[in-house]
Amino acid sequence: MGRDAPDRLSLRSLTNRIFLSAGLILGGIGVAVAAGAAKVPMLPAAVCGAGIACGNFFLIRRILEKAFSGGGTVGKGFVVRYTLKFLGLIGVVYLVVRYGGFDLLGFLLGLSSLLLGVILEALARSYEPNA
Numbered sequence: 001m002g003r004d005a006p007d008r009l010s011l012r013s014l015t016n017r018i019f020l021s022a023g024l025i026l027g028g029i030g031v032a033v034a035a036g037a038a039k040v041p042m043l044p045a046a047v048c049g050a051g052i053a054c055g056n057f058f059l060i061r062r063i064l065e066k067a068f069s070g071g072g073t074v075g076k077g078f079v080v081r082y083t084l085k086f087l088g089l090i091g092v093v094y095l096v097v098r099y100g101g102f103d104l105l106g107f108l109l110g111l112s113s114l115l116l117g118v119i120l121e122a123l124a125r126s127y128e129p130n131a
Contacts, residue, residue, distance in 0.1 A: 011061050017124070018057055018117030022050040025113050029106060042106030049102075049110025052092060057114055059085050 029046050032038035063085060067078040093111070096102060 011065075013124070014117065014121045015057070015061070017120040018054060018114055021116035021120055022054060022110070022113035025109055025116070026050060029109065038106075039103065041103040042109075045100075045102035045104070045106030046110035048096060048100065049107040050113045051110070052089075052096070053111050053114035056085075056089050057117075 026043070026046055029038060029042050033040055033043055060082075063078065063081050066081075067074050096107065097104065100107075
């Protein structure tokens, strides 16, 4: 299913599952808003959270690909880059929650699309036959 060689982990399907989970969360909130079960401000908050989650995964992917492209040794800059990315994520989430004016539940639901995507990918890989 579009996988690379067995010894190299492909992150393409994980990326697709994260986008799928973001779409499912946003679609579910959209349906809830249309049905009157949720407030309208939840939707832009969820879009913001999903955007941050997808951007966070993009940065994680780039950092890891660069770190492990050296043929088995991880460069010294890996820890620095990963730590700076993590601190940046904390800063962005803090600023959005503190000053963004978004609905907190919607924002957290959108932000959870990364976790849901990883869970979906793990479930999909657990059902694949070992070749």
